[in-house]
Amino acid sequence: MAPAAVDTPPVAPVFSKRDGHALEDLSDAIDDVNVLKDTLKKQQEAEKGLYEQSEFDQDKDKTKFRQYEDACDRVKNFYKEQHTKQTVAYNLKARNMFHSKTRAEMTVWEAMEKLNTLIDESDPDTSLSQIEHLLQSAEAIRRDGKPRWMQLTGLIHDLGKLLYFFDAQGQWDVVGDTFPVGLAFDDRIIYGSESFKDNPDYYDPIYSSKFGIYTPGCGLDNVMLSWGHDEYLYHVVKEQSTLPAEALAMIRYHSFYPWHSAGAYHELMDDHDKEMFRAVKAFNPYDLYSKSDGIPSVEELKPYYMELINEYFPTKVLKW
Numbered sequence: 001m002a003p004a005a006v007d008t009p010p011v012a013p014v015f016s017k018r019d020g021h022a023l024e025d026l027s028d029a030i031d032d033v034n035v036l037k038d039t040l041k042k043q044q045e046a047e048k049g050l051y052e053q054s055e056f057d058q059d060k061d062k063t064k065f066r067q068y069e070d071a072c073d074r075v076k077n078f079y080k081e082q083h084t085k086q087t088v089a090y091n092l093k094a095r096n097m098f099h100s101k102t103r104a105e106m107t108v109w110e111a112m113e114k115l116n117t118l119i120d121e122s123d124p125d126t127s128l129s130q131i132e133h134l135l136q137s138a139e140a141i142r143r144d145g146k147p148r149w150m151q152l153t154g155l156i157h158d159l160g161k162l163l164y165f166f167d168a169q170g171q172w173d174v175v176g177d178t179f180p181v182g183l184a185f186d187d188r189i190i191y192g193s194e195s196f197k198d199n200p201d202y203y204d205p206i207y208s209s210k211f212g213i214y215t216p217g218c219g220l221d222n223v224m225l226s227w228g229h230d231e232y233l234y235h236v237v238k239e240q241s242t243l244p245a246e247a248l249a250m251i252r253y254h255s256f257y258p259w260h261s262a263g264a265y266h267e268l269m270d271d272h273d274k275e276m277f278r279a280v281k282a283f284n285p286y287d288l289y290s291k292s293d294g295i296p297s298v299e300e301l302k303p304y305y306m307e308l309i310n311e312y313f314p315t316k317v318l319k320w
Helices: 020-053 063-085 086-099 110-122 130-143 148-156 159-165 228-239 243-252 271-289 298-312
Strands: none
Touching: 020 063, 020 243, 020 271, 086 228, 110 130, 110 148, 110 159, 130 148, 130 271, 130 298, 148 243, 148 271, 148 298, 159 228, 228 243, 243 271, 271 298
């Protein structure tokens, strides 16, 4: 007689007790660096013609430069640790760990509420909740008349920070600008290639070569990006949603600043990546500049975004 079928109970999540507010403060400081870097880049591009034709140097407003340097100082120690520990070996281990188990089973909205609780419980006086931050990005995209799938992408794009409360090693493998491992570290990564001198891959004869373990035009789908909340969420979403390729690219690459803002690693791209590059560039302003918008009403907006979630996540309860 065949044994009776038994329903498998959902995985009971185990969350580590960590300082979520410290993670969010660091994440905000990283965003500050990228906002100021983008502002300076635009200023320099706008002024380039003027300085090429000028025979004298005029006084420049140094305020933005000082703000940028101060912001960089705040995150310098973080990037030193990240650039030391993000090795090929660690990235292989992190991916194996991701595929080896389910950390929790939750709906998308439950995951948003959990992130809200985990981060804000460490600072009950925080001015804006995590859900409100997520809704700010989504609402900015919605106001501009972008597609429904892009609105949803804005809503969920930082949900990978749940990784910090699962099995991340620290802040360094959750947040921060991302970059490929397995080839020479590009000087256009924040703080430059010199900041990787304590990383053993810096001295590896293969991993330190121009293309390393890759080939020109191999496509970014075949490139291992430094493990963190973007890569984690990308792997969660690509198997459990009907979001289009552009949305997956926005999730995976929005912190890949050396690529989408500094022009690095384009020799690895294939034709598909060139299309995705445009999508990521279109998404980036909503990631960086929506935090100053007004405070959204969670209760008023929840029905609309629940509809979007149900539209693109046919499996309501996701494996995290």
